Amino acid sequence: MNTQASFAANMATPGTLPLHRSKPLKAEVIHCFHCGETCTGQIEFDNYAFCCDGCQFVYKLLKDNDLCNYYDLSNTPGIKVKGNYAAEKFAYLDNQEVQQKLVRFTDGKQSHVSLSLPQMHCASCVWLLENLHVLQQGIIYSKVNFNNKEIVVAFELELTSLRKVIELLSYVGYEPYISLNDSEKKRPKSISRQQFYKIGVAGFCFSNIMMLSFPEYFSSGDIQQAFLKHLFTYLNLFLSLPVFFYSASDFFISACKGLKQKWLNIDAPIALSILITFSRSVYEVVSGTGAGYFDSMSGIVLFMLVGRWFQNKTYDAFSFDRDYKSYFPLGVTRIKEQREECIPINALEKGDRILVRSNEMIPADAIVINGEGNIDYSFVSGENLPVLKRPGELIYAGAKQLSGRIELEVVKPVSQSYITQLWNNNDIFREQKNKDKSFVHPWSRYFTAILFSITAIASVYWYVVDAHKVFYALTAALIVACPCSLLLSSSFTFGNMLRHFGKSKLYLKNASVIEALARINTVVFDKTGTLTFSAKAQIDFEGKPLSDEECSLLYSVVSQSVHPLSRLLTDYLLHQHPVQALTISQFAEKAGQGMEALVNETPIRVGSFAFVKGFRKERSTSATEVWIAIDSSVRGCFFIRNQYRNGVNEMVQKLEERSYDLHVLSGDNSAEKEALQQFFGQQIPLLFHQTPQDKLEYIKHLQQTSATKRVLMLGDGLNDAGSLQQSDVGIAVAENTSQFTPACDAILDSSKVGMLDAFLQYARSGKRVVSISFTLSILYNIVGLSFALQAKLSPMVAAILMPLSSITIVTFVTIATSIAARRNGVQ
Amino acid sequence: MSVLFVLIIVSVIVAGGFLVAFIWSVKKGQYDDAYTPSVRMLFDDKPPAE
Numbered sequence: 115m116n117t118q119a120s121f122a123a124n125m126a127t128p129g130t131l132p133l134h135r136s137k138p139l140k141a142e143v144i145h146c147f148h149c150g151e152t153c154t155g156q157i158e159f160d161n162y163a164f165c166c167d168g169c170q171f172v173y174k175l176l177k178d179n180d181l182c183n184y185y186d187l188s189n190t191p192g193i194k195v196k197g198n199y200a201a202e203k204f205a206y207l208d209n210q211e212v213q214q215k216l217v218r219f220t221d222g223k224q225s226h227v228s229l230s231l232p233q234m235h236c237a238s239c240v241w242l243l244e245n246l247h248v249l250q251q252g253i254i255y256s257k258v259n260f261n262n263k264e265i266v267v268a269f270e271l272e273l274t275s276l277r278k279v280i281e282l283l284s285y286v287g288y289e290p291y292i293s294l295n296d297s298e299k300k301r302p303k304s305i306s307r308q309q310f311y312k313i314g315v316a317g318f319c320f321s322n323i324m325m326l327s328f329p330e331y332f333s334s335g336d337i338q339q340a341f342l343k344h345l346f347t348y349l350n351l352f353l354s355l356p357v358f359f360y361s362a363s364d365f366f367i368s369a370c371k372g373l374k375q376k377w378l379n380i381d382a383p384i385a386l387s388i389l390i391t392f393s394r395s396v397y398e399v400v401s402g403t404g405a406g407y408f409d410s411m412s413g414i415v416l417f418m419l420v421g422r423w424f425q426n427k428t429y430d431a432f433s434f435d436r437d438y439k440s441y442f443p444l445g446v447t448r449i450k451e452q453r454e455e456c457i458p459i460n461a462l463e464k465g466d467r468i469l470v471r472s473n474e475m476i477p478a479d480a481i482v483i484n485g486e487g488n489i490d491y492s493f494v495s496g497e498n499l500p501v502l503k504r505p506g507e508l509i510y511a512g513a514k515q516l517s518g519r520i521e522l523e524v525v526k527p528v529s530q531s532y533i534t535q536l537w538n539n540n541d542i543f544r545e546q547k548n549k550d551k552s553f554v555h556p557w558s559r560y561f562t563a564i565l566f567s568i569t570a571i572a573s574v575y576w577y578v579v580d581a582h583k584v585f586y587a588l589t590a591a592l593i594v595a596c597p598c599s600l601l602l603s604s605s606f607t608f609g610n611m612l613r614h615f616g617k618s619k620l621y622l623k624n625a626s627v628i629e630a631l632a633r634i635n636t637v638v639f640d641k642t643g644t645l646t647f648s649a650k651a652q653i654d655f656e657g658k659p660l661s662d663e664e665c666s667l668l669y670s671v672v673s674q675s676v677h678p679l680s681r682l683l684t685d686y687l688l689h690q691h692p693v694q695a696l697t698i699s700q701f702a703e704k705a706g707q708g709m710e711a712l713v714n715e716t717p718i719r720v721g722s723f724a725f726v727k728g729f730r731k732e733r734s735t736s737a738t739e740v741w742i743a744i745d746s747s748v749r750g751c752f753f754i755r756n757q758y759r760n761g762v763n764e765m766v767q768k769l770e771e772r773s774y775d776l777h778v779l780s781g782d783n784s785a786e787k788e789a790l791q792q793f794f795g796q797q798i799p800l801l802f803h804q805t806p807q808d809k810l811e812y813i814k815h816l817q818q819t820s821a822t823k824r825v826l827m828l829g830d831g832l833n834d835a836g837s838l839q840q841s842d843v844g845i846a847v848a849e850n851t852s853q854f855t856p857a858c859d860a861i862l863d864s865s866k867v868g869m870l871d872a873f874l875q876y877a878r879s880g881k882r883v884v885s886i887s888f889t890l891s892i893l894y895n896i897v898g899l900s901f902a903l904q905a906k907l908s909p910m911v912a913a914i915l916m917p918l919s920s921i922t923i924v925t926f927v928t929i930a931t932s933i934a935a936r937r938n939g940v941q
Numbered sequence: 942m943s944v945l946f947v948l949i950i951v952s953v954i955v956a957g958g959f960l961v962a963f964i965w966s967v968k969k970g971q972y973d974d975a976y977t978p979s980v981r982m983l984f985d986d987k988p989p990a991e
Contacts, residue, residue, distance in 0.1 A: 259977055260977040260980060261977070262974070306973070311967060318959070318960040318963075321956070322952075342946075
């Protein structure tokens with residue numbers, strides 16, 4: 115297996131290869147054949163252009179293994195290879211304890227592992243991932259679940275290992291998302307299957323009971339042959355048993371749970387109604403007085419199960435309940451007695467020495483011992499620019515080391531780190547949030563109360579007039595007035611709305627979030643990454659205009675650095691000018707200051723004012739500046755400003771018109787104050803330099819000052835995690851929904867931030883739809899009751915009335931929610 | 942009337958067969974993933990190497 119060897123050899127090298135020699139300039143935009151990103155076209159292979167060595171290696175690997183079908187199924191299906199990950203990155207996977215947590219099944223020879231691959235996005239991905247066995251010996255098969263973005267890999271332990279499988283996946287661009295949290299609790303599959311079994315059984319019984327009841331209905335209850343009549347009714351009784359004892363069991367369980375907590379939930383009257391229908395029908399059949407209402411009962415159960423399934427459609431690929439553990443690596447490199455060893459993160463103790471490499475996350479609050487930390491705090495504080503940390507300084511958990519290795523000493527265990535504390539504080543609150551009652555419940559309570567009083571009055575009336583009919587009138591009233599249509603209307607309305615929201619890229623955790631959204635009157639925004647782009651900026655150059663050649667010099671320098679500003683500039687230069695990478699003979703980066711390099715014998719300095727000009731600046735401006743000097747003369751400055759997302763301005767205006775209370779919290783500096791005031795006006799509270807704790811407290815304060823305030827928090831990243839939890843509805847904005855979002859109630863695709871106003875209005879109209887359909891179902895109930903109270907409810911009337919009311923209500927809410935969606939601009 | 946009797950038994954058995962088939966398909970995981978198979982069926986087999 116020659117390709118195996120070449121794969122192993124390539125693995126360690128991406129990103130460390132020497133720069134390629136320059137090629138002639140090309141005017142048109144060139145896209146990488148593998149990942150589709152714009153590139154200079156300098157890396158060529160097989161007449162295709164690639165943006166980086168990583169992408170080219172993957173192409174070569176696939177070509178060598180005859181897997182180029184990958185590129186035929188979709189255009190540029192690849193995922194940009196993130197480049198130099200350290201060879202030891204996955205070393206922790208050799209640890210037995212970690213393996214046990216991840217592997218689903220093993221018999222000593224074969225192992226099955228289920229991994230989450232959020233990067234999966236097209237048919238090509240499925241195809242490549244199911245052909246893993248071609249790429250690595252020892253992989254038996256791999257099977258993809260696209261909706262859940264999961265892959266199951268079966269491999270032979272003799273020929274390969276978990277680490278090798280995961281390294282292969284990462285190498286081709288699908289780095290599995292492995293976290294402590296997800297490996298601790300696996301989602302049980304059997305629950306969703308149970309649901310299908312119950313629907314299947316109820317459907318089977320309902321249709322057969324219906325068929326067997328026809329002779330009874332059409333012969334107006336007067337079948338010639340007594341034997342057949344008995345056969346039919348007993349068959350019906352027999353068929354209704356699985357519906358009553360199996361399919362409907364959830365309603366009874368839920369009702370009992372509610373009663374135990376002295377809380378009458380919507381399932382209680384439904385369970386009561388099912389119970390009474392069933393017992394009266396059994397009584398009728400056994401005593402030979404009638405045919406019973408088995409068809410109505412199984413029909414109701416079937417409809418409600420389908421409604422519940424419809425409403426509970428969830429976005430399995432997203433996780434709404436992540437806590438801090440999901441963000442942290444599973445394994446850490448500890449230095450003990452001069453030796454590096456890989457340990458699981460929970461084994462990390464106070465006082466341990468750990469090693470953090472570039473692009474790795476700091477797992478616990480720690481002090482720098484050796485090396486220079488170039489720390490990106492954007493995740494923790496929202497601050498855009500990296501900070502320099504020297505030996506002796508403290509770094510908080512959740513920060514990311516940008517370049518170079520550092521040695522740290524852990525000062526707090528993982529679970530007590532600053533950022534993880536925010537989650538722990540909120541555990542109590544999270545429970546309260548879930549208890550927020552649906553507005554369907556009070557309706558069903560009134561409904562039940564009124565129903566009971568009507569039946570009581572009717573029973574008294576019949577007791578006086580005709581004592582024999584008390585039993586019939588009483589049970590018939592309870593059968594016909596089942597609040598199932600209340601339940602049906604809310605579950606179909608919310609289920610349909612969840613789908614409309616999902617089409618517009620707002621993914622809600624569950625249906626109760628819709629009701630919470632409808633009640634919102636205060637909106638709190640995070641700035642960085644939420645209102646503005648996190649990886650895009652508005653860049654203006656001031657100074658003597660740069661020639662193409664000078665741009666190439668600059669491009670060669672800035673593309674060497676991983677600093678966020680350098681990345682922005684690299685991107686800007688690549689798109690604005692025909693640049694090419696040139697040979698660099700000397701390069702030095704001073705963290706927090708700038709870079710110095712010698713390109714084509716020309717000295718270049720890029721960095722802060724003080725770094726480039728050599729003296730401090732007196733006044734500060736509102737934008738971030740990057741100064742440049744070419745050949746020892748200062749040429750000018752790039753002003754880098756936040757770029758606001760599309761539609762933010764209109765969205766804010768609409769929200770203000772509808773008199774929502776707006777607030778902006780930013781972890782960043784106040785440089786953007788003026789721009790924000792243009793959007794929001796002068797009166798809106800704008801707070802800067804907010805720590806995650808500050809944001810949380812601010813929201814708590816808002817909620818406490820006024821009992822009617824329902825707060826929506828819109829944020830991204832770990833720094834907003836606490837406030838997303840604290841708010842009534844926390845929406846996480848994600849640039850790419852496959853990325854990891856903090857725990858929240860909903861995930862919003864960042865391109866749709868401008869639609870927030872429409873979403874809120876749609877949620878409100880949903881509440882109206884439910885109210886109208888309730889009225890409709892009550893009308894049906896009045897008709898049914900008028901039959902029942904006269905003791906005239908025949909099984910046939912019940913069998914017609916019940917499905918009819920269910921079908922009209924389902925049709926009505928489906929059409930109404932779709933119209934409301936279009937009217938509000940939601941798809 | 943005995944015809945009717947036979948027909949009823951047959952119809953319930955046939956319907957029961959469908960129910961069993963449905964339960965079997967759920968058990969086999971056909972309802973776990975409703976999307977990927979639709980993509981998978983479009984993949985061509987690799988043409989034989991020359």
